[in-house]
Amino acid sequence: MTAPPQAAAPATAVRAARPRHRGRGRTFALTVAVLGGLLLVSLTAGLGIGSVHVPPGEVWSIVAHALGADLGPEPVASPARETIVLTVRAPRVLLGAVVGAGLAVVGTAMQALVRNPLAEPYLLGVSSGASLGAVVxxxxxLSLFGPVSLSVAAFAGALLTLLLVYVTARAGGRITSVRLVLSGVAVAAVLTAVMHLLLLTADRGNQAREILSWTLGGLGGVRWQTLWLPTAGLVLGIGVLLVQSRSLNLLLAGEEAATTMGLDVARFRVRMFVLLSLVTGVLVAAAGPIGFVGLIMPHIVRLLVGGDHRRVLPTAALAGAVFLVWADIAARTIAAPMEIPVGVLTALCGGPFFLWLMRRDARRGTERGVA
Known part of the structure; x- marks a missing residue:
C-alpha cells in the first residue's frame, strides 16, 4: 500500500533538513581547510602586491610586529613599508574579505528564501537606496559626518529603502514574499530614476564621474576606524543564518513541506529579508554595490559541499572572501597606476556565469518537459 500524499511531505522535509550524503562530511572539512589556506595566501598576496612589492616573509614580519609577536629580534621592514602594509593595504584587504564573505552568505540565503538560483543580495532594491544616499x-x-558622510548616507538610504519596501508590500496586515520582491523591484526603479535625475542636473561635471566610480564598487579609502561596522554586520548575518540553517533547508523541500514541519514560512521569510537587507546595506555603505559575488559563489560552493546550509554558509563565506580579495588585487594592478573599480571585474566574471546559469536552467526545464 502506498502512503497517502500528506505523509510524503514530512519525510521529504526531513531529508532536506539532513545532509544528503554522509560522505559530504569529509568533503566539507577538506573544502574548508583548502579555502582557509587559500584565504591566508590571498591576504598575504593582497598585503604584498602593489606599486611597492613586499615579500611574503616581510609582510608577516610586519604583521607579527604590529601584533606584538615579533618573528625575529627586530623587524626587518622599513618604516615606509610598514606604513604601506598596515595603514594603506591591510584595511582594504580585510574589507575585501569581509564584503566578499558577506555578499556570498547573503546571496546563498536569498536563493534559498525565494527558491530561485538567480536571486542575489540586491533583490529588494537596497543597493539603489544606498546609491541614492551617496549621490545626495x-x-x-554634505559633510555632516566628516569623511564617513558618504558611507553614513549610503546606509541611511539602504535603511529607508527597506522601510519603504516593507510598507508598500504590506497589505491586509500581511506581507508575502512575492509582494516584497515586487515592491523591491518597483522602489529600486524609482530610486534609480531619481539618482539619474540628480546626476543630470548636477552643477559640477566631475560629480558624475565620482558617483559612477562609487556605484561600480571599490575598496579604496577604507580606514581602520570604519572597518568594524561591516565586520559586525558579517558576524551577525552568519551567526543568525547558521542558527536558522535548518529552516533554510526546509524551504528547499517546498513551502507545503516546510509548513508541515512547523515552519511559519511567511513570517520566517519576512524576518530573513529584513536581516539580509540590513547586512547588505552595511556592506554596500562600506564598498559600494559590488555585483555578482552573491550570485556566483553559492552555486560554486554547492557543487563542492552539497545543499545543506550548515555547510554551504561557512564555505560560501570563505569562497567569497578569497574571490573578492583577488578581484581587488587585479583591479589595482592590471591597469596600474590607474585603478579599475572592482565591481567591473566581478561583473566580467559573473556576467558569463549568469548567462550559463540561465541556459542550464532552461535546458533542465526543457528536459523535464520532455520527460
Missing part, C-alpha cells in the same frame, strides 16, 4: 552627499556637498 556628493551632489549637495
Amino acid at each position: 552627499v556628493v551632489v549637495f556637498g
Whole structure:
C-alpha cells in the first residue's frame, strides 16, 4: 500500500533538513581547510602586491610586529613599508574579505528564501537606496559626518529603502514574499530614476564621474576606524543564518513541506529579508554595490559541499572572501597606476556565469518537459 500524499511531505522535509550524503562530511572539512589556506595566501598576496612589492616573509614580519609577536629580534621592514602594509593595504584587504564573505552568505540565503538560483543580495532594491544616499552627499556637498558622510548616507538610504519596501508590500496586515520582491523591484526603479535625475542636473561635471566610480564598487579609502561596522554586520548575518540553517533547508523541500514541519514560512521569510537587507546595506555603505559575488559563489560552493546550509554558509563565506580579495588585487594592478573599480571585474566574471546559469536552467526545464 502506498502512503497517502500528506505523509510524503514530512519525510521529504526531513531529508532536506539532513545532509544528503554522509560522505559530504569529509568533503566539507577538506573544502574548508583548502579555502582557509587559500584565504591566508590571498591576504598575504593582497598585503604584498602593489606599486611597492613586499615579500611574503616581510609582510608577516610586519604583521607579527604590529601584533606584538615579533618573528625575529627586530623587524626587518622599513618604516615606509610598514606604513604601506598596515595603514594603506591591510584595511582594504580585510574589507575585501569581509564584503566578499558577506555578499556570498547573503546571496546563498536569498536563493534559498525565494527558491530561485538567480536571486542575489540586491533583490529588494537596497543597493539603489544606498546609491541614492551617496549621490545626495556628493551632489549637495554634505559633510555632516566628516569623511564617513558618504558611507553614513549610503546606509541611511539602504535603511529607508527597506522601510519603504516593507510598507508598500504590506497589505491586509500581511506581507508575502512575492509582494516584497515586487515592491523591491518597483522602489529600486524609482530610486534609480531619481539618482539619474540628480546626476543630470548636477552643477559640477566631475560629480558624475565620482558617483559612477562609487556605484561600480571599490575598496579604496577604507580606514581602520570604519572597518568594524561591516565586520559586525558579517558576524551577525552568519551567526543568525547558521542558527536558522535548518529552516533554510526546509524551504528547499517546498513551502507545503516546510509548513508541515512547523515552519511559519511567511513570517520566517519576512524576518530573513529584513536581516539580509540590513547586512547588505552595511556592506554596500562600506564598498559600494559590488555585483555578482552573491550570485556566483553559492552555486560554486554547492557543487563542492552539497545543499545543506550548515555547510554551504561557512564555505560560501570563505569562497567569497578569497574571490573578492583577488578581484581587488587585479583591479589595482592590471591597469596600474590607474585603478579599475572592482565591481567591473566581478561583473566580467559573473556576467558569463549568469548567462550559463540561465541556459542550464532552461535546458533542465526543457528536459523535464520532455520527460
